Amino acid sequence: MKRTPGPECASVVLVRVRFGETDLMGIVHHAAYLSWFEVGRVEYLRRRGIDALDWAARGVHLPVIEASLRYRRSARFDERLTVETRLAELGRASVGFEYRVLRPSPAGDELLTEGATLLACVNDRHVPTRLPADVANALLGAETRPRAASEV
Amino acid sequence: MKRTPGPECASVVLVRVRFGETDLMGIVHHAAYLSWFEVGRVEYLRRRGIDALDWAARGVHLPVIEASLRYRRSARFDERLTVETRLAELGRASVGFEYRVLRPSPAGDELLTEGATLLACVNDRHVPTRLPADVANALLGAETRPRAASEV
Amino acid sequence: MKRTPGPECASVVLVRVRFGETDLMGIVHHAAYLSWFEVGRVEYLRRRGIDALDWAARGVHLPVIEASLRYRRSARFDERLTVETRLAELGRASVGFEYRVLRPSPAGDELLTEGATLLACVNDRHVPTRLPADVANALLGAETRPRAASEV
Amino acid sequence: MKRTPGPECASVVLVRVRFGETDLMGIVHHAAYLSWFEVGRVEYLRRRGIDALDWAARGVHLPVIEASLRYRRSARFDERLTVETRLAELGRASVGFEYRVLRPSPAGDELLTEGATLLACVNDRHVPTRLPADVANALLGAETRPRAASEV
Numbered sequence: 001m002k003r004t005p006g007p008e009c010a011s012v013v014l015v016r017v018r019f020g021e022t023d024l025m026g027i028v029h030h031a032a033y034l035s036w037f038e039v040g041r042v043e044y045l046r047r048r049g050i051d052a053l054d055w056a057a058r059g060v061h062l063p064v065i066e067a068s069l070r071y072r073r074s075a076r077f078d079e080r081l082t083v084e085t086r087l088a089e090l091g092r093a094s095v096g097f098e099y100r101v102l103r104p105s106p107a108g109d110e111l112l113t114e115g116a117t118l119l120a121c122v123n124d125r126h127v128p129t130r131l132p133a134d135v136a137n138a139l140l141g142a143e144t145r146p147r148a149a150s151e152v
Numbered sequence: 153m154k155r156t157p158g159p160e161c162a163s164v165v166l167v168r169v170r171f172g173e174t175d176l177m178g179i180v181h182h183a184a185y186l187s188w189f190e191v192g193r194v195e196y197l198r199r200r201g202i203d204a205l206d207w208a209a210r211g212v213h214l215p216v217i218e219a220s221l222r223y224r225r226s227a228r229f230d231e232r233l234t235v236e237t238r239l240a241e242l243g244r245a246s247v248g249f250e251y252r253v254l255r256p257s258p259a260g261d262e263l264l265t266e267g268a269t270l271l272a273c274v275n276d277r278h279v280p281t282r283l284p285a286d287v288a289n290a291l292l293g294a295e296t297r298p299r300a301a302s303e304v
Numbered sequence: 305m306k307r308t309p310g311p312e313c314a315s316v317v318l319v320r321v322r323f324g325e326t327d328l329m330g331i332v333h334h335a336a337y338l339s340w341f342e343v344g345r346v347e348y349l350r351r352r353g354i355d356a357l358d359w360a361a362r363g364v365h366l367p368v369i370e371a372s373l374r375y376r377r378s379a380r381f382d383e384r385l386t387v388e389t390r391l392a393e394l395g396r397a398s399v400g401f402e403y404r405v406l407r408p409s410p411a412g413d414e415l416l417t418e419g420a421t422l423l424a425c426v427n428d429r430h431v432p433t434r435l436p437a438d439v440a441n442a443l444l445g446a447e448t449r450p451r452a453a454s455e456v
Numbered sequence: 457m458k459r460t461p462g463p464e465c466a467s468v469v470l471v472r473v474r475f476g477e478t479d480l481m482g483i484v485h486h487a488a489y490l491s492w493f494e495v496g497r498v499e500y501l502r503r504r505g506i507d508a509l510d511w512a513a514r515g516v517h518l519p520v521i522e523a524s525l526r527y528r529r530s531a532r533f534d535e536r537l538t539v540e541t542r543l544a545e546l547g548r549a550s551v552g553f554e555y556r557v558l559r560p561s562p563a564g565d566e567l568l569t570e571g572a573t574l575l576a577c578v579n580d581r582h583v584p585t586r587l588p589a590d591v592a593n594a595l596l597g598a599e600t601r602p603r604a605a606s607e608v
Contacts, residue, residue, distance in 0.1 A: 016452075019346065019356075020339045020487055022480040024533055025208075029476045030216040031190075034183040035324050042323065042382065052323075053381060056177075064182040068220040074278075077357060077480055078346065080452065126226075148320075148384065168604075171498065171508075172333045172491045176326040176381055183324055187476050194475065194534065204475075205533060229328055229509060230498065232604065300472075300536065329512075334520040335494075338487040360481075368486040372524040378582075430530075 008142035009087035013043040017079045027074035033113045034067060037099045040085035041117070044097070047143040050135060060132060062095065062119040069115035079103060081112065087139055093121045093128045095139060160294035161239035165195040169231045179226035185265045186219060189251045192237035193269070196249070199295040202287060212284060214247065214271040221267035231255060233264065239291055245273045245280045247291060312446035313391035317347040321383045331378035337417045338371060341403045344389035345421070348401070351447040354439060364436060366399065366423040373419035383407060385416065391443055397425045397432045399443060464598035465543035469499040473535045483530035489569045490523060493555045496541035497573070500553070503599040506591060516588060518551060518575040525571035535559060537568065543595055549577045549584045551595060 015036050023029040045052060052062075075081060082102040089096040098116045102109040123129040131139075138144075167188050175181040197204060204214075227233060234254040241248040250268045254261040275281040283291075290296075319340050327333040349356060356366075379385060386406040393400040402420045406413040427433040435443075442448075471492050479485040501508060508518075531537060538558040545552040554572045558565040579585040587595075594600075 016343075018339060019342050019479055020485045023475055024478040024480065024482045025213060025215065026480045027215070030219065031183050031186040031476055034186060035322060038183075038323050039320075046382075051382075061177060063177065063179075063223070063226070065223050066221065067182065067223075069218065071215070071217045071219075074215070078350070078355075168495075170491060171327055171494050172335055174328040175323055176328070176330045178328045181324045187474060190475050191472075198534075203534075230502070230507075329517060329519065331519070334523065335487050335490040338490055342487075365481060367481065367483075367527070367530070369527050370525065371486065371527075373522065375519070375521045375523075378519070 003090050003136075003140060005087040005090065005140060009140065011040070011044040011047045011085050011143060013040055013083050013085075013147075015039060015081050015083055017075055017077050017081065019077055022077050027076060030069070030071060033069055033071070033101060033115065036081075036083050036101060037067075037085075037097075037115060037117060040083035040099055041097055043083075044085040044087070045139075047145050047147065048138040048141060049144050050138050055135065058132070059124045060129070060135065061122050061124075061126075063122060064117050065094075065120045066118040067115065069113060071113050073103070073110055073112045075101070075103065075112050082109065088116060090131070090136060090139055092130050095119045095121070095131070155242050155288075155292060157239040157242065157292060161292065163192070163196040163199045163237050163295060165192055165235050165237075165299075167191060167233050167235055169227055169229050169233065171229055174229050179228060182221070182223060185221055185223070185253060185267065188233075188235050188253060189219075189237070189249075189267060189269060192235035192251055193249055195235075195299075196237040196239070197291075199297050199299065200290040200293060201296050202290050207287065210284070211276045212281070212287065213274050213276070213278075215274065216269050217246075217272045218270040219267065221265055223265050225255070225262055225264045227253070227255065227264050234261065240268060242283070242288060242291055244282050247271045247273070247283070307394050307440075307444060309391040309394065309444060313444060315344070315348040315351045315389050315447060317344055317387050317389075317451075319343060319385050319387055321379055321381050321385065323381055326381050331380060334373070334375060337373055337375070337405060337419065340385075340387050340405060341371075341389070341401075341419060341421060344387035344403055345401055347387075347451075348389040348391070349443075351449050351451065352442040352445060353448050354442050359439065362436070363428045364433070364439065365426050365428070367426060368421050369398075369424045370422040371419065373417055375417050377407070377414055377416045379405070379407065379416050386413065392420060394435070394440060394443055396434050399423045399425070399435070459546050459592075459596060461543040461546065461596060465596065467496070467500040467503045467541050467599060469496055469539050469541075469603075471495060471537050471539055473531055473533050473537065475533055478533050483532060486525070486527060489525055489527070489557060489571065492537075492539050492557060493523075493541070493553075493571060493573060496539035496555055497553055499539075500541040500543070501595075503601050503603070504594040504597060505600050506594050511591065514588070515580045516585070516591065517578050517580075519578065520573050521550075521576045522574040523571065525569055527569050529559070529566055529568045531557070531559065531568050538565065544572060546587070546592060546595055548586050551575045551577070551587070
């Protein structure tokens with residue numbers, strides 16, 4: 001049974017473009033966005049009290065099994081960007097996330113890149129395994145933790 | 153008009169998994185494959201006499217505008233893998249490639265990851281522009297250059 | 305003439321360890337620190353009103369010509385770390401920075417990695433050139449800009 | 457007791473500059489060299505029959521504890537470069553390597569970057585531990601394995 005995530009199943013994190021993430025075209029290298037999706041996904045989990053390392057210690061792993069990206073506008077060095085992560089679907093042994101990388105602007109945020117990843121839930125022997133109920137419930141819920149005060 | 157690439161529109165390159173490409177799951181981080189696709193694509197161009205830098209100097213750029221990846225098996229540190237790159241479609245102002253990352257094996261190569269990228273042809277002002285005819289012809293052709301003797 | 309930087313010549317930025325920055329030893333890959341040093345250096349400049357891109361448009365570039373790192377303790381996935389950047393020396397055509405990556409702790413910050421980079425000031429033709437006076441003055445001064453509110 | 461490595465304690469590997477290794481200055485990002493040093497070091501070990509993964513399974517790890525780099529000339533996209541790795545010193549529980557990244561040229565190779573790393577030998581609990589005798593002997597010896605036929 002797939003459960004449908006609601007509007008509360010979203011989190012946001014900021015990233016600042018690093019010099020080493022640019023390439024000789026002068027823009028952010030397209031592979032960097034996959035890392036930012038991951039930053040967004042980890043933030044999504046953290047804001048719901050899910051610690052990926054604790055989880056791994058319990059023998060639950062979530063490798064990426066599919067990813068897709070659509071690049072609409074390019075980003076440049078030192079820009080501060082918003083990564084929105086939304087739970088798209090929750091299966092028995094899989095989790096789907098959708099992402100949008102935006103350039104914040106008073107005139108309306110600009111969409112730079114959007115994409116999705118599908119993660120499989122596997123155990124220590126890489127065998128697909130059911131998502132633990134507490135993890136599934138946390139994934140389907142709203143944020144329960146504040147964002148960490150910080151800076152980028 | 154889209155032209156249909158034939159079986160000669162394929163090239164192969166080897167990559168060796170670097171330590172820094174692994175992550176704490178002990179396997180290759182999923183973003184590394186996007187870089188390997190790029191290695192494969194550059195090799196595809198090189199084997200057909202297309203020099204990306206010369207091309208850029210002529211004001212022709214090919215940013216990635218879409219990418220997708222399906223991860224089937226994981227790769228590990230120090231493995232030697234094969235990246236197959238195939239021209240999938242050639243539009244007036246776009247080029248589509250497909251990729252397969254394989255683990256060579258006497259018993260039959262194992263498919264680790266497959267994917268695709270779509271590239272737009274743009275000029276120096278990032279405006280979509282027609283692919284130059286000589287480039288389009290080279291892309292549609294067979295390899296004309298030997299692989300560089302090397303080692304990884 | 306080398307000018308001696310004072311205690312006001314220091315800035316701090318936070319980084320959160322990304323999953324892709326770890327390696328199969330389960331710790332942060334040693335090359336990641338060089339990128340974090342760069343994040344710290346860019347923050348040092350930003351907090352003093354120096355925009356690296358504007359600067360580049362004026363034909364002033366600061367490539368790294370020497371780097372050194374001493375790794376004392378390892379960092380792990382998802383940790384929030386502090387990068388301290390201090391101006392160490394300012395020559396006619398070079399700038400030296402020193403860095404410390406720390407794990408904040410109520411019982412006293414733990415030093416993870418320390419290091420230094422030397423940057424040369426070069427023009428568009430890669431010829432060493434004198435640091436513009438306004439840039440030198442800003443480098444030698446205290447922070448004039450607030451940190452950006454953000455999160456990692 | 458430190459043993460002095462002889463001239464046979466050197467190995468060479470080729471790397472091809474990847475697009476994603478460049479930055480907006482149009483040259484190879486300085487952090488990439490640290491990864492290439494690692495590629496060189498792994499090749500040094502491999503050519504002497506030392507498999508880093510087998511070694512790790514025996515509880516012997518070699519994290520980098522110091523690194524230094526001097527950048528002399530910049531490298532560009534798609535160049536084929538030579539990484540020379542030389543054993544510099546072998547302590548009871550440490551190994552020092554030196555590296556040179558060169559641009560091969562008929563008129564004489566050009567030195568791009570040189571550097572060094574010091575590695576500590578530690579056990580699974582990160583406690584410094586004596587290098588196993590068979591590993592120390594292999595490190596001090598000449599190459600015993602051919603380079604893998606390949607391409608970059």
